Amino acid sequence: DARVTQTPRHKVTEMGQEVTMRCQPILGHNTVFWYRQTMMQGLELLAYFRNRAPLDDSGMPKDRFSAEMPDATLATLKIQPSEPRDSAVYFCASGLVGPGNTIYFGEGSWLTVV
Amino acid sequence: GEDVEQSLFLSVREGDSSVINCTYTDSSSTYLYWYKQEPGAGLQLLTYIFSNMDMKQDQRLTVLLNKKDKHLSLRIADTQTGDSAIYFCAEGSNTGKLIFGQGTTLQVKP
Numbered sequence: 001d002a003r004v005t006q007t008p009r010h011k012v013t014e015m016g017q018e019v020t021m022r023c024q025p026i027l028g029h030n031t032v033f034w035y036r037q038t039m040m041q042g043l044e045l046l047a048y049f050r051n052r053a054p055l056d057d058s059g060m061p062k063d064r065f066s067a068e069m070p071d072a073t074l075a076t077l078k079i080q081p082s083e084p085r086d087s088a089v090y091f092c093a094s095g096l097v098g099p100g101n102t103i104y105f106g107e108g109s110w111l112t113v114v
Numbered sequence: 115g116e117d118v119e120q121s122l123f124l125s126v127r128e129g130d131s132s133v134i135n136c137t138y139t140d141s142s143s144t145y146l147y148w149y150k151q152e153p154g155a156g157l158q159l160l161t162y163i164f165s166n167m168d169m170k171q172d173q174r175l176t177v178l179l180n181k182k183d184k185h186l187s188l189r190i191a192d193t194q195t196g197d198s199a200i201y202f203c204a205e206g207s208n209t210g211k212l213i214f215g216q217g218t219t220l221q222v223k224p
Contacts, residue, residue: 004156031210042216043202056211091156097210105149105156 002026004106006092012112018080021109024073025094032075033093033103034060034067043091049075050097082113118215120203125221132190134218136203139184143205146179147212148188151200160188160201190220198222 005024013019025032033048047057052069060067064083069075079086089110095103117139126132138146144165149157163170163177163186170177176189190197200217 033212035214043214045211045213048211050210055209093157095210097208102159102162103147103206103210103212104159107156 002104004092004094004104006090006106006109008109009107010110012114013082015083015113016081017113018078019082019086019111019113020079021077021090021092021111023075023077023092023094023106025075025092026104027073029094029096029104031095031097031103032069033091033095034075034077035091035093035105037089037091037108038087046077046090082111084113087112118203118205118213120201120215120218122216123219123221125223126193127223128193128195130193132188132193132197132220132222134188134190134201134203134220136186136188136215137184138186138203138205138213140205140207140213141184142207144208145206146177146186147202147204147206148175148177149202149204149214151202151217153199157202193220193222195222195224 007022031050034046036044046060047067049069066078089108091108093103093105119137147162148160150160151157174191178187202217203215204212206212
């Protein structure tokens with residue numbers, strides 16, 4: 001049963017620390033997304049990649065966030081330094097762009113910055 | 115710009131029908147989606163509709179699309195307590211990017 005896998009599932013860290021979240025997209029999917037979910041803002045698109053190339057990262061604070069796809073099986077989202085306002089659930093999603101554009105979500109990385 | 119709006123909360127009794135509404139702004143949207151999120155979980159794709167369709171039915175789910183008014187609805191027949199969740203409407207284009215609404219919390223009372 002193919003699924004998007006995210007690690008860590010839960011992370012509590014101190015302000016100022018570096019946080020790295022990892023995502024393994026579904027094999028064969030050519031598009032990978034990073035979304036952030038908070039009570040106040042809902043689901044925000046941070047960045048997305050097509051065939052490992054960044055297409056749009058305009059939703060991401062550039063000074064502290066970075067997103068990469070070192071290879072087709074791994075996407076990373078890094079926050080350095082982390083701040084309490086970064087506390088949220090970070091979702092990775094992958095899809096195969098085409099008719100239907102079906103996108104599948106991982107279970108999320110629940111981040112708390114204290 | 116792209117924007118998707120949903121009402122925040124809906125409460126129904128078990129066995130009744132639920133109707134969750136959504137409006138969107140991007141007339142170039144190719145597909146419109148409904149996702150379900152249960153507590154502590156990710157978003158699960160429920161169904162989607164191509165923008166040139168008016169209706170799509172899948173078991174207890176019926177999606178209606180009024181393209182002129184940019185209005186999308188999800189009807190759940192015979193709502194069960196297991197349907198309690200947050201339901202997200204999303205619009206998508208050929209680029210693959212999805213823009214989500216803020217989600218509608220569905221509460222099903224026994």
